[in-house]
Amino acid sequence: MGEEVVVFDVWVNPYSRRVETAMRLKGVPYRYIEEDLGNKSPLLLKYNPIHEKVPVLVHNGNPIAESLVILEYIDETRPQGFPILPRDPYERATARFWSKFIDDKCMPAITQACWDEGEASDKAVEEATELLMFLENELKEKRFFGGERIGMVDIAANIVGFWLGTIEEVTGVELMTRDKFPKLSNWSIEFVRSNVIKENLPPREGVISYLRKKRLTR
């Protein structure tokens, strides 16, 4: 991978951060364009006409959308750099499975559990707890989902590792408690401390303040 790389991003968005993390892990320079989702740029709409969302990676004028698709692309175009996906096909399938699980199942459940109210929220808390338990068990005795180093699942789980804590603080909903999730709690500490991740997280107070404002307008 060389030449021009541009990332369309939103500073507070975990999906965008996944892409920047991968770029930094591979040591690939890129230009960052901050999008205002209330007023999307013509370029963003041109590069992602189907979903009109961030993140979008544009490599020499060729756009790619969907964070997990972008992660695989970054990994394949720079195979000599830090490995994001494992090399073994079975381990790759496993990494893809858990990344998809986080996006398709955990994210919606966490969102509903924290932002909804009353009975809908209680049920969602139960569901989110069950789902997080699968992640807890998948960690086993590993330091990271990727083993000794972070990998695609860790990058995908940034929502659990960092953003969940901020959402819990703002909404008062407790999902990932230490007594229920000792492994996931330890992992999230390792995650936010690990080199490239910590340089690439938005400021915690900034995210909390953003979410508080968002909560008021719901």
Added chain:
Amino acid sequence: MADDDQVILLDFWASMFGLRVRIALAEKEIKYEYRNEDLKNKSDLLLKMNPVHKKIPVLIHNGKPVCESLIIVQYIDEVWKDRSPLMPFDPYERAQARFWADFIDKKVYMPTRRIRTTKGEEQEAAKKEVFEIFEILEGELGDKPYFQGEAFGFVDISLITFSCWFHTLETFGNFSMEVEFPKIIAWTKRCMQRESVAKSLPDPKKILELAMERRKELGLD
């Protein structure tokens, strides 16, 4: 791959997700044991091999389970990489293939299901959504023979398995796929000329029978 590879597929005969795996296995000429699941009475093996989702399809390769149809298809492509590649060679084209397969995976099933399992206004709304999605897909296909260009591959496999359900959608939704989406239907016929597709897809009439049974169970019509 060694001849003593053990490959088992847990599936349901009418599942458009399981069918993706069957087509991929056929493309690669892999011998496997097919086990049809009773979805109302799932086997212990299925629940053990897919404890997270408890769903078919599950590919069990030498005792190890792989779940989620598109993940299974990529796994098959990567393990049996010596023949019939399903993904493009170029990384950018591979990214596009993954994007479109993901789009199909996320967008096609639910509204098509609603056409089959609802009526009245809800059904009309589902039909509108299905039309919007297939318009996008027809646009993406364009005049290419297959979604990835000259060669049949991953994106085609993701979508072709819905084609045996078209007759059902047309019957319940009262429309013609060929009239609305001629390029998609031409593509469907092209794909059906492949042995892997023709031999895997069930008879659309049997699918309609199944769908009618389900509608009766829901108390519709």
